Amino acid sequence: MDNNVIPPPQEALAPSYPPDSVGLVATRLLTLGPERPLRLECGVELAPITVAYETYGELNTARDNAVLICHALSGSAHAAGYHGTGAHEKPGWWELMIGPGKAIDTTRWFVISSNFLGSCYGTTGPTSADPATGRPWGVRFPVFTIRDMVELQRLLLDEIGIARLLAVVGGSMGGMQALQWGISHPGRVAGVIPIAAAAGMSAQGIAFNEVGRRAIIGDPLWCGGDYTEGDPPAHGLSLARMIGHITYLSEEAMHRKFGRRRLAEGAGAAFGREFEVEDYLRAQGDKFVRRFDANTYLYLTRAMDSFDLVADHGSLQNAFAACTASFLVVSFRSDWLFPPLLSQAIVQALKRSGHDVAYANLESDQGHDSFLLPGNRLGDLLSGFLSRLHTRSRP
Amino acid sequence: MSDHPAVVRPVDWGLTHGRDRALDDQIMALVRAGERVLDLGCGRGDLLLRLRMEKGIRERGIERDGGAVAEAIARGLAVVEGELGEWVGDLPADSYDLVVLNQVLPLMEDPVAVIEGALRVGRRVAVSYPNFAHWRIRMTLALAGRLPVNPALPYQWYDTPNIRLVTVADFRRLCSERGWKVTREAFVSQHGADRAEPVRTFPNLRASLALAVLEK
Numbered sequence: 356m357d358n359n360v361i362p363p364p365q366e367a368l369a370p371s372y373p374p375d376s377v378g379l380v381a382t383r384l385l386t387l388g389p390e391r392p393l394r395l396e397c398g399v400e401l402a403p404i405t406v407a408y409e410t411y412g413e414l415n416t417a418r419d420n421a422v423l424i425c426h427a428l429s430g431s432a433h434a435a436g437y438h439g440t441g442a443h444e445k446p447g448w449w450e451l452m453i454g455p456g457k458a459i460d461t462t463r464w465f466v467i468s469s470n471f472l473g474s475c476y477g478t479t480g481p482t483s484a485d486p487a488t489g490r491p492w493g494v495r496f497p498v499f500t501i502r503d504m505v506e507l508q509r510l511l512l513d514e515i516g517i518a519r520l521l522a523v524v525g526g527s528m529g530g531m532q533a534l535q536w537g538i539s540h541p542g543r544v545a546g547v548i549p550i551a552a553a554a555g556m557s558a559q560g561i562a563f564n565e566v567g568r569r570a571i572i573g574d575p576l577w578c579g580g581d582y583t584e585g586d587p588p589a590h591g592l593s594l595a596r597m598i599g600h601i602t603y604l605s606e607e608a609m610h611r612k613f614g615r616r617r618l619a620e621g622a623g624a625a626f627g628r629e630f631e632v633e634d635y636l637r638a639q640g641d642k643f644v645r646r647f648d649a650n651t652y653l654y655l656t657r658a659m660d661s662f663d664l665v666a667d668h669g670s671l672q673n674a675f676a677a678c679t680a681s682f683l684v685v686s687f688r689s690d691w692l693f694p695p696l697l698s699q700a701i702v703q704a705l706k707r708s709g710h711d712v713a714y715a716n717l718e719s720d721q722g723h724d725s726f727l728l729p730g731n732r733l734g735d736l737l738s739g740f741l742s743r744l745h746t747r748s749r750p
Numbered sequence: 751m752s753d754h755p756a757v758v759r760p761v762d763w764g765l766t767h768g769r770d771r772a773l774d775d776q777i778m779a780l781v782r783a784g785e786r787v788l789d790l791g792c793g794r795g796d797l798l799l800r801l802r803m804e805k806g807i808r809e810r811g812i813e814r815d816g817g818a819v820a821e822a823i824a825r826g827l828a829v830v831e832g833e834l835g836e837w838v839g840d841l842p843a844d845s846y847d848l849v850v851l852n853q854v855l856p857l858m859e860d861p862v863a864v865i866e867g868a869l870r871v872g873r874r875v876a877v878s879y880p881n882f883a884h885w886r887i888r889m890t891l892a893l894a895g896r897l898p899v900n901p902a903l904p905y906q907w908y909d910t911p912n913i914r915l916v917t918v919a920d921f922r923r924l925c926s927e928r929g930w931k932v933t934r935e936a937f938v939s940q941h942g943a944d945r946a947e948p949v950r951t952f953p954n955l956r957a958s959l960a961l962a963v964l965e966k
Contacts, residue, residue: 681828683823699832702830702832703840706830706837706840706841707840707842709842709845711808711810711828712828712830713823713827713828713829713830714819714829714830714831714832715820715823715829715831716816716831717816717820718816718817732820732824735820735821735823735824736820736823736824738824739823739825739826739827740823740826742826743826743827743828746826
C-alpha cells in the first residue's frame with residue numbers, strides 16, 4: 356500500500372477546536388498500483404489510481420461500526436475537523452453532523468469519507484496526469500458513472516480492511532452513491548441513507564446541469580478542454596456555479612436572505628451590480644472558480660445525469676430486489692432540485708419489495724442545501740437510525 | 751402570507767396522548783416475540799418502541815404528521831411518512847403478523863377501505879376507537895345539549911381532527927355486515943387523561959374506548 360499522508364501545517368499557537376469537533380485531521384492519499392486497476396463501466400481500465408480519504412473515530416474490535424460518507428458534486432474527502440490551526444481555517448463540509456457526540460458520533464462510529472472518482476480534490480480525475488502523456492487528462496479522461504465511484508470506494512475499503520459497513524450516508528449525488536452501494540454490494544452494507552437524493556435526476560435537474568455545461572463549453576478559454584491551470588474558463592465555470600447555486604436554495608430562503616435589498620454603492624453602469632442577491636451569486640461563482648476545475652464539473656454533472664436505476668434494472672423495484680440493507684430515506688419539503696416525490700418513489704419501491712425502510716420529508720425552507728445546514732431534524736434522524744442499525748446488526 | 755391565519759389549524763395531538771396509550775397493554779398482549787407489526791398512524795411510535803423493547807418485534811410505522819415521524823425515527827424506529835390508505839394499498843398480502851389501527855378510524859376518509867387493506871396485509875388487525883355511545887356522552891347530549899369534550903374525544907367541534915364518530919354497536923354491526931371475524935374485544939373506561947379501567951359488561955354504555963381484533 357502506497358499510503359501518503361499530507362502533513363498538516365504546523366503553527367506556533369496551540370490549536371483550540373470546539374470540543375465537539377474531531378479537531379486536526381489530514382487527507383490521506385492511497386494509490387492502487389497497476390496490478391489493481393479500476394475497470395470502468397465504459398470498459399476502460401484505470402491504473403494506477405489514487406484515492407483521497409479521511410477517517411475519524413476508531414474501528415471497534417467487532418469491526419461493525421464503520422460508516423462511509425459520500426459527498427456531493429463539489430465536495431471532498433474533508434468532511435469534518437480542520438486541516439490547519441489558523442483562525443480562519445474552515446472545518447470540513449459536514450462538520451455539522453460529524454464529531455464526538457454529534458449525529459454521526461465519532462466516539463461510536465468509525466467514519467470514512469472518501470473523495471469520489473473523477474473529483475479534483477486528490478482522487479484521480481480529469482486534472483490528474485495521464486500516465487501515457489504526462490499531461491492532464493482533461494476531456495480525454497474516460498467517462499465514468501456513479502457505479503464506478505462506488506467501485507473505487509469498495510477498492511479503498513478492501514485496502515483499509517473494512518469488510519462490512521454499518522451504513523453508507525450521502526446527500527444529493529452522495530445519496531445516489533449510497534443507493535448504488537446498497538444495490539452493488541448488498542452483503543457489505545447494513546444501512547443505506549440517501550438524503551435529498553433520487554434514483555435518477557429529473558428532466559429539470561438535467562436541464563440545469565446542461566446549462567452549466569454549456570456555460571463552460573461556450574467559454575472561449577475552455578479551448579476544447581485543453582486550458583492551462585493558470586488560465587481556466589473562469590467565466591463559464593463561475594456561471595455554471597451561479598446557476599447551480601440558485602437550484603440549491605429555495606425561493607423562500609433567497610427571499611429571507613436577500614429580499615430586494617440593494618447594494619449600498621448602487622449600480623454604476625446600467626447593468627452593473629445592483630441587488631445583494633446578484634453580488635452574492637457572483638461571489639459564489641468567483642469563489643468556486645478558485646477551488647474547482649471546469650472539466651471536472653462537466654464529468655461530474657454528466658455522471659449525475661446518467662445515473663438511472665430504472666434504466667439499469669427495468670424498474671426501481673427490480674433495482675432493490677437483491678438489497679438486504681435497511682434504508683433511511685430523507686427529503687426536504689422545499690427541495691425543488693431533488694423534489695420529495697423522487698425520494699417517495701424510492702420509498703414506494705422499497706416498500707413493495709418488502710424492505711426495511713424509514714422515510715421522513717423534513718420541514719425546512721432552505722431547499723436542496725438543507726442537508727448541509729442547521730435548523731432541521733436530519734441530525735436526530737441519522738443518530739437514531741445508526742443506533743437502530745447497530746442494535747439490529749448484533750445477534 | 752404569514753400575516754394571514756393558517757387555513758389548516760395544526761392539531762394538538764398531545765391532548766390524546768393518554769387516550770392513545772390506554773389500550774397499549776391489551777395490544778401488547780396480542781403480540782408474540784419477534785412478530786412483524788405494522789402500526790398505521792403510529793404517531794411518535796410509543797407503542798412500537800414498547801413492542802420492540804419488550805417483544806423484539808420487527809416494526810414498521812406509518813404516520814402522516816411529519817414532526818411525529820421525525821421524532822419516531824430519531825428514537826430508532828422504522829417509520830415512514832405517508833397516508834395510511836395509500837401505504838397499505840400496494841403492500842404484499844400477509845406481510846405482517848399484526849396491523850394496528852390505534853384510534854385512527856375517526857380520522858379516515860374511508861375507514862372501511864383502510865380496514866380491508868389492513869386485513870389484506872396482516873394476519874390480524876387490532877382496531878381501537880372511541881365509543882360515542884358512552885353513557886356520559888349520552889347524558890351530555892341529552893341533558894345539556896352539548897357535544898362531548900372528554901379524554902376520549904378531547905376536542906371542540908371546531909378544532910377536532912375527527913371526521914367520523916362511531917359506537918361499539920355500530921362497529922360490531924359493520925364487522926358482521928362485512929364478514930370480518932372478531933376474535934377478541936376489550937373495553938376500558940377512561941377516568942381523567944391517564945387512567946383507564948377495564949369494562950366487562952354493557953360496553954356500548956360503559957366503555958369510553960374499545961379494541962377489536964379482526965381476522966380474515
